[in-house]
Amino acid sequence: MTATDFLDRRDQELTFGAATWGWRGRVRRWSGGLLKPAMGVRERAYEADRAAIQKDFDGPRTIAFVNPKGGAAKTTGVLAAGYTFGTVRGGGVIGWDNNETRGTLGIRGARSTHRNTTRELLDDLGRFKDVYQSRIGDLGAFVRSQGDAHFDVLASDERPDVTGVIHAKDFSEVHALLERFYRILLIDTGNNLRAENWLAAADAADLLVVTSTVREDTGYSGLWMLDALQDAGHENLKYKTITVLSDPSPKVDEALARDLVQVYEQRTRGVYRVPYDPVLVSGSVVPYAELSQETRRSWLRACAAMAAAL
Ligand SMILES: Nc1ncnc2c1ncn2[C@@H]1O[C@H](COP(=O)(O)OP(=O)(O)OP(=O)(O)O)[C@@H](O)[C@H]1O
Ligand SMILES: [Mg+2]
Numbered sequence: 001m002t003a004t005d006f007l008d009r010r011d012q013e014l015t016f017g018a019a020t021w022g023w024r025g026r027v028r029r030w031s032g033g034l035l036k037p038a039m040g041v042r043e044r045a046y047e048a049d050r051a052a053i054q055k056d057f058d059g060p061r062t063i064a065f066v067n068p069k070g071g072a073a074k075t076t077g078v079l080a081a082g083y084t085f086g087t088v089r090g091g092g093v094i095g096w097d098n099n100e101t102r103g104t105l106g107i108r109g110a111r112s113t114h115r116n117t118t119r120e121l122l123d124d125l126g127r128f129k130d131v132y133q134s135r136i137g138d139l140g141a142f143v144r145s146q147g148d149a150h151f152d153v154l155a156s157d158e159r160p161d162v163t164g165v166i167h168a169k170d171f172s173e174v175h176a177l178l179e180r181f182y183r184i185l186l187i188d189t190g191n192n193l194r195a196e197n198w199l200a201a202a203d204a205a206d207l208l209v210v211t212s213t214v215r216e217d218t219g220y221s222g223l224w225m226l227d228a229l230q231d232a233g234h235e236n237l238k239y240k241t242i243t244v245l246s247d248p249s250p251k252v253d254e255a256l257a258r259d260l261v262q263v264y265e266q267r268t269r270g271v272y273r274v275p276y277d278p279v280l281v282s283g284s285v286v287p288y289a290e291l292s293q294e295t296r297r298s299w300l301r302a303c304a305a306m307a308a309a310l
Contacts, residue, residue: 046297049304053088060179061310064098064187064205067212069221073246075104077211078188079153079286080274080295084303085184086151092183093151094143096174098201099190100166106155108286112144119157121177122170128177136181149288154178156188171200193228202229207309208241210268212260213248219260226267241268242309244302247276269309272302 024037039047063081065074075097082095097105097118106117121142128134143152154174157164178185187201202208208229210222222243230237243264245257257273264271277295279287 046300049300050088052304052307053085053300055307057183057310060183060185061206062175062179062185062187062204063207063209063306063310064189064201065209065211066189066202066225067210067218067222068191068193068225069212069218070191071213072218072221073211073213073244075108075188076246076280076286077209077244078105078186079108079288080291080299081186081209081303081306082146082151082153083149083286083288083291084296084299085186085307086146086149088300088303089150089184091150093186094154094178094182094184095151095186095188096154096178097156097188098166098171098197099156099188100192100195100197101156101190102158102160103156103188103190104283105153105188106144106158108283109144109153109155110146110149110285114141114144115158116142117155117157118166118174119159119164121154121174122166125173125177131180139177139181146288151186152182165195166197168196168200171197171204175200175204193225199232202234206240207306208237209306210241210243210264211246212243212264213246214252214257214260215248216256219245219256219263223263223267238268240309242302242305243268243271245271245273247273250276252276270305272298272305274298274302 024039024043027035027037065077065081067074078095082093086093095105095109097103099105124142127138139152143154145152175185187205189198189201192198210226212218212222226237226241245260245264247257261271261273275292275294275298277292279290279292280295
C-alpha cells in the first residue's frame with residue numbers, strides 16, 4: 001500500500017457518512033487553495049459511489065431483498081443498506097420487515113420505546129387516510145428510529161400468538177403509506193414465495209436484491225427463485241435485479257465464490273461481494289458504528305449500484 005493509499009483509506013475511515021474533507025481537502029484549506037492535490041483512484045471511486053447514492057429520484061423507490069432460503073443475509077442486508085443509504089443520503093429511508101411470519105428486522109435493528117409493528121399499523125391505518133391531516137411524525141408511533149444510522153425500521157408482527165396473515169391488499173396499503181413519507185423503501189422478505197405479501201413485494205419492487213452467502217444451497221435457492229419469477233411472467237428480470245454475495249465465514253470456498261459470481265453475473269445486472277464481519281455474527285442488534293471499514297466500503301459500492309439501477 002502506498003502512502004497515498006494509506007492516507008486515502010484513513011480519511012475514508014474517518015469520514016464515512018459525513019462531509020469528506022480528506023487529507024487533500026486539508027492541504028487545499030491550509031494552503032489557502034494554492035495547492036490542489038489531485039484525487040487518487042480510490043478517492044474518486046469512493047466519491048463516485050457516494051454521489052450515485054445521493055442522486056435525486058423522481059419518486060419513491062422500492063428495493064426488495066429476496067432469497068427463499070433462511071440465513072441468506074436478507075435481514076442483515078436491509079440493515080446494512082439502510083445504514084448506508086441513511087447516512088450517505090441523510091435520511092428518508094425505511095427498512096420494512098414484510099415477513100409473513102415473525103421476522104427478525106425488529107430485533108436486529110435499534111430498539112424503540114414502543115413495540116409496535118406492521119400489524120398495529122394495519123390496525124390503525126385509518127388515522128393516515130386523510131392525506132392533509134396525517135403527518136410523518138405520527139408514524140413515529142410505529143417505526144423505530146435507527147439513530148445515527150439515519151433510517152427507520154418497521155418491524156413485522158412480533159406477537160407469539162400470531163395467526164393472521166398479511167394479504168396482498170395489506171401490503172399495498174402499507175406500501176402506499178410508506179411511499180408518502182419515505183424516498184427509499186428497503187423491504188425485507190420471508191421464505192415463502194407463494195405468500196401473498198411476498199408476491200406483492202416482488203411486484204411492487206423497482207429493484208430486487210438477491211442476497212446469498214457463499215454456500216451452494218443458498219446460492220441455488222436464489223437461482224431457483226429467479227427461475228420461478230421468470231416463469232411467473234416477470235419481465236426484464238436481469239435488468240431489475242442485482243446480487244449481493246456475503247462471505248459466511250472468515251475463510252470462504254473461493255472456487256464456489258467464483259462459480260456463484262459467474263452464474264449470477266449472467267442472471268443479474270451485477271454481483272457485489274460483502275465480507276464476513278465478526279460484529280454481525282451474534283445475530284443481535286447490529287452495532288452500526290462497529291461495522292468494519294471493508295464492510296462499509298463494500299456496502300457503499302453495492303448501494304451505489306442499486307441507486308444507479310433505479
Ligand atoms: N457478512 C456477514 N458476516 C458475518 N455474519 C453475517 C454476515 N451476514 C449475515 N450474517 C449472519 O448470518 C445470520 C443469518 O443472516 P440473516 O438473518 O440476515 O439471514 P436472512 O436471509 O434474513 O434469514 P431468514 O430468512 O431466516 O430471515 C445472522 O446471524 C447474521 O448476523
Ligand atoms: Mg431475515
